[in-house]
Amino acid sequence: MMNNSHGYLIFGDKNKSILWAKEKASTILNISINTLGSYQDFSNEDYDSFGIDESRRLKERAFMRPLAGENKVFVISSHAFTVEAQNALLKLFEEPAKGTYFFIITQNLNNILPTLISRLVMVRLEDKSISNEEEDIATDFLSSNPAKRLLFINKIIEKKVKGEMDEFLNNLESMAVKKIEKKDKIFISTMENIHKSRKYIGSRGSSPKLVLEYLALSLPII
Structure with missing residues (x-):
């Protein structure tokens, strides 16, 4: 379809990051951004810490068939991602299920593994752009x-x-x-x-x- 990556790592301003992810999701799912909240194949979740249990649930849901259309979108916001969770997600992001898209949002790049970064498209949305x-x-x-x-x-x-x-x-x-x-x-x-x-x-x-x-x-x- 359109030129969209299956995985994005968005860092910087949280509100801008969520809005950017939703705008992308509305294009991928071909629906209005205002109806995303009630759409069955769109998930937007916020965590203080994303751990191994959350990664397992995400993997299970990612391989389920879409309910309303051809594509699914997962937006995951978290201040921290445990090392165990990130390692568990490497294969998922490297070989995602067809029609499945991930938007990982964090304000803290300090604990994101380089191996995970290498599998995602990085998007920086700061309050001020780099001069x-x-x-x-x-x-x-x-x-x-x-x-x-x-x-x-x-x-x-x-x-x-x-x-x-x-x-x-x-x-x-x-x-x-x-x-x-x-x-x-x-x-x-x-x-x-x-x-x-x-x-x-x-x-x-x-x-x-x-x-x-x-x-x-x-x-x-x-």
């Missing part, structure tokens, strides 16, 4: 060799207080998604290194400079 300057910094960082990256770390640190480091990591991630083929092993390793950096930057007493030095030496040149 040209921020995009240029992230692009220059990724395209430079490790020696050059280390040289302009101080320049980045001058503009990035620790509270803004998550934003820089988001920009690196967005640029990597644009520039690397998801099936490439480099994509997984890049996401894993950014994932590790997010965890570290969130810990007490972490050093933004050490995070950048780690990324400068570990990320591939793209």
Whole structure:
């Protein structure tokens, strides 16, 4: 039918993310967005934490036949997804049932596994879009060799207080998604290194400079 992926990972502003998912769902299901709530093949669920039990129920429902049409849409919003739940969903997102679409919404990318990210189309819906300057910094960082990256770390640190480091990591991630083929092993390793950096930057007493030095030496040149 239309050019829709079977799986999306949407992060950023929650209200914008839900609206975006509903607009996509109304197109996929060929119904008005106002009637989604009562439509049998549309599911919109919100969790504090999405665990292994929720993933099993989702898998069971995903392989049931649609009741009203040819397609089904699942919108899942959660602040956290357990590692067990994500591992259980890998196969589902890699080989989804025909006519089944998933929209995964979170404001916390810190606990999303790179292997899960690789199976979904990432959509970033922040309150503010990435500026040209921020995009240029992230692009220059990724395209430079490790020696050059280390040289302009101080320049980045001058503009990035620790509270803004998550934003820089988001920009690196967005640029990597644009520039690397998801099936490439480099994509997984890049996401894993950014994932590790997010965890570290969130810990007490972490050093933004050490995070950048780690990324400068570990990320591939793209």
